[in-house]
Amino acid sequence: MVKRGAFIVIEGLDRSGKSTQTSLLRANLEAAGIPTELIKFPDRTTAIGQMIDSYLKSQSDLDDHVIHLLFSANRWELASTIEKLLTSGTTVICDRYAFSGIAFSASKGLPYEWCRAPDVSLPAPDLALFLQITPEAAKARGGYGEERYEREEMQRSVGEIFHRIGAEIASEGVRWVAVDAGHERDQVEEDIWMFVKPLAQGVEGPIRRLWP
Numbered sequence: 001m002v003k004r005g006a007f008i009v010i011e012g013l014d015r016s017g018k019s020t021q022t023s024l025l026r027a028n029l030e031a032a033g034i035p036t037e038l039i040k041f042p043d044r045t046t047a048i049g050q051m052i053d054s055y056l057k058s059q060s061d062l063d064d065h066v067i068h069l070l071f072s073a074n075r076w077e078l079a080s081t082i083e084k085l086l087t088s089g090t091t092v093i094c095d096r097y098a099f100s101g102i103a104f105s106a107s108k109g110l111p112y113e114w115c116r117a118p119d120v121s122l123p124a125p126d127l128a129l130f131l132q133i134t135p136e137a138a139k140a141r142g143g144y145g146e147e148r149y150e151r152e153e154m155q156r157s158v159g160e161i162f163h164r165i166g167a168e169i170a171s172e173g174v175r176w177v178a179v180d181a182g183h184e185r186d187q188v189e190e191d192i193w194m195f196v197k198p199l200a201q202g203v204e205g206p207i208r209r210l211w212p
Ligand code: Z5A
Pocket: 012, 013, 014, 015, 016, 017, 018, 019, 020, 021, 041, 042, 056, 071, 072, 095, 096, 097, 098, 100, 101, 102, 104, 105, 141, 148, 149, 150, 181, 182, 183, 184, 185, 186, 188
């Protein structure tokens, strides 16, 4: 059977090192000769992404439902690109995905089930790695407080909802693995590689859909 690329999502709280680790993972996959594409959500370069960017920087205000739908629409803008890449044998890494969408909006008080709905049928990852870090350790890394949501109490409630999501999607068949992101960069990189390496040569079977 012809293999397709693996779809790997890296999630986590603010400052847990998602962008650092997604870049390192891309470099490791490329060094192993695996065609790889790295996508970051929100993708602030599109028209929708620019509305999100302005909201996050508190330059504009939007109803909670509206911003939730924009984050989801921003993923749908790239859904067919992700599918094409995977089908052509490219491994796709996403820096945040639909799980962030639910965690942040539900922690603002929107109904959990409502938050899941707009992402139904998006490509589902073959592996979701959740970078776990305490809000205290994240805060110590600096840079907190520059954008909306970057407050300790918000991060705490987001963390709780991420745990609910992890338990739920794991029971639905999506592989969700928690990685201790409080370690040194190299250690986290190694831990991530251990989980990704078995998928690096490609994955058999069709691309699955959210929510399985
Ligand atoms: N959001 C949403 O509400 N709904 C959605 O659907 C989506 C997102 C997709 C912007 O996201 C906001 O959008 C976010 C969620 C919401 N709000 N919050 N909070 P973003 O992804 O653009 O956020 P960001 O500004 O890129 O921050 P970040 O992603 O949270 O940071 P990070 O990528 O996890 O961390 P990093 O940039 O790799 O590292 C942070 C610092 O720590 C940096 O100085 C590193 O050098 C350092 N670092 C990294 N690793 C280590 C280790 N191991 N040890 C010590 N220091 C380290």
